[in-house]
Amino acid sequence: MRSIIYTVAFSLAAFPGFADPLPSWAASENKTAIIDFVESVTDPASPDYVTPDARIATFDNDGTLWSEQPLYFQFLFSFDQLRMMGAADPSILTSDTLKAAAKGDVETVVAGGKDALVEVLVAAHSGMSAETYRSSVSEWLTSATHPETNLPYDQMLYQPMLELLRYLRDEGFETYIVSGGGIDFMRVFAERVYGIPPENIVGSSFQASYQVIDGVPTLMKEGELFFYDDKEGKPVGIYRHIGRRPILAAGNSDGDFQMLEYTTAGDGARLGILVRHTDSDREFAYDREGHIGVLDRGLDEGPERGWAIVDMARDWSQVWVSQ
């Protein structure tokens, strides 16, 4: 039996398409760093060997696994949701901000700053059961398309990151999303598109309540913030939800700084990855400035901390998921 296994492994190695766990990553020091890291923590003979139960990898979502321009997709969902909710019952549009959102007037809402965005989020994400909310997101994903690419949102996934998720799982890692986005929002599609099950999603959330309504036990989404899983919140979210420090963390913005800091400060081999959006032709180009996905401190301090700064234009031979 053993000789047969050796033979198979040997034949696969002869075909680079099979042997390369990250085919959409161009040859680069970053690709080498990732593969070297995975090999060092999975080889029982390596001084950096990590037992499978401690192979925890955490990924930001917006801008790391899928796109986030011109606005987080969850905000774009909220605008569409308010349009539908407002059409059914105009009385719910109780402010100029909500009226603007229901008209799809993104500029006016964004001009209102953080308070206006939160108002839109709250209105689109509360006062309904978790089940009703899930159906709305699911329906939206099958019908809405991105204003610039015209792609369905759940096709604006990065093929190289999907390969990385799969590679890690094949090597015994448990993969998690740790995102500032809403936990309920991501759970609708994360298992289907990323292979990451509901229990492995850490995210922001509003309060929830349990009520028996007409005899039916129901989880209701409420309008007050419960947990904001961004910046310092990410290590806190990891600590609460996972209870172990990751050995690999990937993000793309300063909202991920503390997650990478916490992850890479642990003992033994650790890997921090920051995706830098450098590709205006195939995706978008932005980093130090803007209202979404600002990457500033990470660019300054990441290299000296040993984090891999992935240059999308240079390091990825393909951007979007293969259909």
Added chain:
Amino acid sequence: MRSIIYTVAFSLAAFPGFADPLPSWAASENKTAIIDFVESVTDPASPDYVTPDARIATFDNDGTLWSEQPLYFQFLFSFDQLRMMGAADPSILTSDTLKAAAKGDVETVVAGGKDALVEVLVAAHSGMSAETYRSSVSEWLTSATHPETNLPYDQMLYQPMLELLRYLRDEGFETYIVSGGGIDFMRVFAERVYGIPPENIVGSSFQASYQVIDGVPTLMKEGELFFYDDKEGKPVGIYRHIGRRPILAAGNSDGDFQMLEYTTAGDGARLGILVRHTDSDREFAYDREGHIGVLDRGLDEGPERGWAIVDMARDWSQVWVSQ
């Protein structure tokens, strides 16, 4: 090949010690109900078949997996912890309640009601790093013993429930703890004693903060309540942490009522289990009254809801974990 498997299964069935997945459960309708349920959801030919990813089982901890008398063990830890903290720095004992707790004067603290108990909990569980806290609990478990049985606390585990956890995992279930107890407290021992890893623990928690202290990324435990995972909080905790409705839930008190209600209201085969403490000889006997583990509504409504009410004295041939 197939005939060999049949032969093995047949021979095992001839030896009850091998074939019985719950050897410490006496023959009873409850034992039969549990085994019938597990067989019905794991047999692909059964109309109640459930795919492995949806085989979620949630267990209360105090009074369900280990004892909870004369007081939740986490409170007993808090008293011991305050004694040590107070010996090192008496100035932290800022009230009569904390002074009483540090003296081990349980009666005075309990007489102070919920506020006094919360004050003791907060003092013993905040103002330190998560790491320091974990070490304290770990140290306590190796040294402290129960005032009545003189057993180490982590030997006051129910053998029949350990068998049930193992049986479920062997049958492809994912087992979780969903407890009113502290998530950090349980994570210290749950993997070792129950085989339930940190990420599968849902519990109550205080606020936490992420701080870089002298260059070291640190999770600090703060003194304000973050989430109380009891009663209506249990379905909310399950929804947030797991994101799927369990198909089996086990508890022992009215604090578990909503978890069982939510679980058994789902479609398809479901099982709710309540452990009733009826065994004053081998453990403790209590249900409708008291300050710990009150089971009243569950006794009234459980049977008509189809929940298995496990009578510890009658249904368990062994109580404590086999050493």
